[in-house]
């Protein structure tokens with residue numbers, strides 16, 4: 001898909017995240033806005049999925065390990081036609097299909113239950129191993145966060161995947177440098193992340209997580225790497241697109257109030273007008 005179309009879809013997804021979070025009056029804002037470009041490229045340009053038949057056996061599997069950013073997953077799945085968009089408006093409400101952390105089973109397109117950080121990484125690794133052993137050609141994608149790589153389980157999953165040469169597995173890390181109550185490098189430094197994964201037999205690709213061309217290229221390159229899994233370290237701006245929310249840990253787990261939501265939508269609408277006017281090559 002053309003980059004202009006993708007940029008407009010990502011802009012729309014950001015606006016819908018803001019509306020959904022405002023209506024729910026709870027949820028996470030920074031991560032979802034930061035990962036809108038990655039989710040858009042994944043679902044509109046890259047993945048082999050069929051919204052009409054989410055359990056199609058030839059599909060690529062998508063896992064979300066940092067389950068708290070699920071609003072961007074839900075918005076993307078709804079816009080791609082996996083389920084009715086009206087579900088978004090009851091996000092996080094009692095008995096809603098769309099809870100504050102994803103659960104596998106009832107939600108079309110959602111493969112894993114997430115929330116306890118780092119568990120999704122192990123789930124994805126297990127799925128990739130099973131598919132490989134069954135001689136299947138499906139790929140497994142796992143979106144994850146930087147903060148969760150402060151947990152032991154993350155490195156156990158990484159070591160296992162590298163050791164088992166799971167080249168049907170791609171991790172995409174939201175490398176946004178924030179976590180729940182501060183900046184990752186202040187709380188518990190993660191760097192040098194690339195060298196750590198390389199030491200565990202991973203292929204590492206570092207990209208600007210808002211550059212559509214780079215996201216596309218990295219996803220394609222990962223499919224060609226043999227004998228090792230790939231991690232795409234996507235450097236993102238948490239809260240991307242809304243200046244007052246960008247790069248601030250306080251927006252990790254806070255929804256916008258009415259004034260903040262209205263300012264955010266205004267800013268994103270004017271960004272949309274710029275995107276329409278821009279010359280795209």
Ligand SMILES: Cc1ncc(C[n+]2csc(CCOP(=O)(O)OP(=O)(O)O)c2C)c(N)n1
Pocket residue numbers: 030031066068069115116117118145146147148174176178179180238252
């Ligand atoms: C096992 C586990 N421990 C703690 C938490 C609480 N928690 C939820 S999000 C979060 C911050 C993780 O950092 P990151 O995912 O990088 O946050 P973001 O970039 O989305 O702000 C924490 C500690 C959790 N969900 N699971």
Ligand SMILES: [Mg+2]
Pocket residue numbers: 145146147174175176177178179
């Ligand atoms: Mg983070």
